[in-house]
Amino acid sequence: MSDAPAKAVADRLLKVKRLNALLTPPKDLRKSLGAQAAAARPTGVLYGMPIAVKDNICTLEFTTSCGSRILEGYRSPYDATAVARLKAAGALIAGKTNCDEFAMGSSTEHSAYGRVIHPLDKTRVPGGSSGGSAALVAAGAVPAALGSDTGGSVRQPASFCGVVGIKPTYGRVSRYGLVAFGSSLDQIGVLGRSVHDAARVLSVISGRDPRDATCEDRDPLRLPTVPESLQGFVVGLPREYFPSELDPAVRRACERAVRMMKEQGAAVREVSLPHTPYAVPAYYVLAPAEASSNLARFDGVRYGPRFNGAADLRALYRSTRGQGFGAEVRRRILVGTYVLSAGYYDAYYRRAQQMRALIAQDFRNVFDRGVDLLFTPTTPTPAFKAGEKLSDPVSMYLSDIFTVTANLAGLPAISLPIGRVKGLPIGGQLIGQAFLEEEMLEAAYALERVVPATDEA
């Protein structure tokens, strides 16, 4: 490949620098893209496609800081499996995207490298934690980007920015090289301009990987064909996802999408997932508990900078972690340590684990009764104002209310644009059955084709 396409990719990315969505310095980006273009395999199915990668996914070319000071300047000695597969398919890794520190956040305001700006309204957040990936796709700088989704971190920013976001079934994509936050919840996902762009990338990165014992022993996802209609699909509308306090514009957009699914031949029925109200509380016990354990490895000994002056080893740990982690990560480590500590484990952690089982059972009950897919809003509101939820962590956590359940139950889900309110995008979510992404993507293709994604709801 000549230098021209690589130069064009770099130019497009640097043109949207004002969004603060890309962490890779321009010089490094130009140099690497040139080298990658020269080495790219022309027969690969993604030949020449620029794909940005969230900064918590390891890449050889670029630093992997996870949006944190504690990994500032860290270069991974290996590529994540997902990244290696993109390269093998001829894609160009188009730099690392800004994100909430260690993927903990719903607004991409919790990055040590500054907040990401919403591409359509600079006063608002792009969602998070994969906000940089979503903003770059929405701004047209790249056709697709990798993100990670632990509680909605691909789908919520996709919804806020008006792009497509897929979280695959847990075990569909290898987590090797994804810096762990909540290991039983994390999945690498894809953000794209369209269902097809995102699905194409997902099919390349999916499939068995001996380096990740939690990755299922399955072939890569096959790309489904675009269906003629939704004839034969049974779509469930869980009543707990349409509460009376739902933003009226979000409700209108969902109702319009449902009408269109019916017109396409889908059978739509109301269903119930009764334990949904407990999903966010369960998630905010389990995810911090896993995070407190996973982030124990960052201590100023093996990776990243050392913040010290300390003469004693424990003082070194404490000063490095105290200064290296930002406020939200510190808060979650403390909550996680608390719920796992003696005397509190049964009251919090064990109960949250049991609640997770009940939530997963709710989904099984609905799918066992003949429902193929569920349709819900992705988020309760469109993108909120920057700073609006920063001082109140619980209010921030509630923006994940419709997305965390798919992570708790390990199910695939996709968010796609279904309308706008005052120019801000609204996303609709389809939740599928485990490892039935093809069916979910077929329905998403059909819905995408008819829904007026940029019209006011």
Added chain:
Amino acid sequence: MSVTRDEVLRIARLAELDVDDDTLPELAEQMSRILDYVAQLSAVPANGAMKGFVPGPDAIRFRPDEVYPQPLAFGPDEFAPAFKEGFFVVPRLDQFE
């Protein structure tokens, strides 16, 4: 559930995390609010026999017991803060707790 300043300090010690005095009151208040919020899980009757749910394969797959070459492009001397002669260098541990 109100978390006291001393509890925050105890937990921070367990987590090997320095917390400065200025942020302690706010941290205690926010932790209390989070723990109050998640405490609604106790509204659901506890079932001691019920197992938790973890997604993923039902059983761990074993790989052949063979030695593979390290798939690293470079060694820890390039990314560790202090590394000498094959060892990570750290200050002395003054005392065990």
